[in-house]
Amino acid sequence: MPVPDAFVARSLDEIRFWSRIMKEHSLFLKLGFRCEDTQLIQEANYFYGVFEQIEQQAHAYPVNVDPQTIRAFNVQVQSAASHIWAFKRKVLGLILHCQLPGGNNFPLLVDHTSREANYFRNRLAELNEGRLDPLPDAIINENVFFLRIMADHAKFISHLLDPSERQLVDQARGFSYDFDQLLFQARDLESMRPQSHTVPLLDQFLDQNRVSVQSLRDFKRTARDLIEACRIKSIIHPLLADHTFREAERFLEIIDAFEGHLSLVQGAAKGPREDEEQEGQGIQGVPGLQDHHH
Secondary structure: OOOHHHHHHHHHHHHHHHHHHHHHHHHHHHHHOOOOOHHHHHHHHHHHHHHHHHHHHHHHOOOOOOHHHHHHHHHHHHHHHHHHHHHHHHHHHHHHOOOOOOOOOOHHHHHHHHHHHHHHHHHHHHHHHOOOOEHHHHHHHHHHHHHHHHHHHHHHHHHHEOOOOHHHHHHHHHHHHHHHHHHHHHHHHHHOOOOOOOHHHHHHHHHHHHHHHHHHHHHHHHHHHHHHOOOOOEOOOHHHHHHHHHHHHHHHHHHHHHHHHHHHHHHHHOOOOHHHHOOHHHHOOOEOHHHOOO
C-alpha cells in the first residue's frame, strides 16, 4: 500500500481531476437530451450537483488530512461514480433502443463517459485496497485506456465541427486514424504480456505515444481557442473543447511520470548483471500506479 502521505496526495489528485470531469459529463449529457426528457435532465442536474460538491470538498482538504478521512471520502466518491456510471449506461440503453429519437448524444460519447466513470471508481477502489499494478502492467493498461479516449475525442470533434470546416474536419479524422493505430499497437503489446515487459519496448511505446498525444493536445488547444473566439463553425460547447484538452494534458502527465519511473529502473539495472536485468524480469514488481502522477 502507498505510505499515508502518498495515498492522500494520490487520492485527492484523482478526485480533483475526475470529479470535475464527471460534473461536466452531467452538463454535456443534459445539453444533448430533448426538451421533453425532463426526468433525464433532472437526473443529470442531480449528478452535476453531487460532483460539484465532491470537487469542492476535495479541494478543501489540507495536505496533512488524516488518511482514514480520505479512505472514507474515497468510498463515498466511489459510490457516486458507480451511480453516475449506472445512469450513463441507462441512457446508452435508451439511445440504442431508439427510445430518445432526436436527441443529440452520440452513443459512443455516452459509452465513452461511462468508461471514464468506471476507470474513476476502479482507481479509488485500487487505492483503498492497495491493489496497484506493477509498472509494466500499469504502463500498458493506462495507455490502452487513454489511447482509446483520445481516439474517441478526435471522432467527436470531427462530427461536431460544421461540415463546411473541411480542413479541421480532415485534421480530426487524421487524428482518429492515428490513435486507432496506436490503440491497436497497444493492444498487441498487451496480448504479448508478460514477454513484452522489457524496458526498451515500453520506453519506445511511451515515446511514440507522447509525440502523438502532444500533437493532438496542441490541435485541441487551437480548436478550443478558435471556438471560444467564435472563429470557427461548430456545435461544440467551449467547455467540451477545454474538457478534451485537459484529458490530453492528463495523459501527457501520466506518460511523463511513467518515463521517469522507467529511467529509474534502467539506472538500477546497470551493473554486473546488466544483460540479465535488461530482460523483462528486471522490471516485474516495480510499484507503478501508486506514484505515476505528479
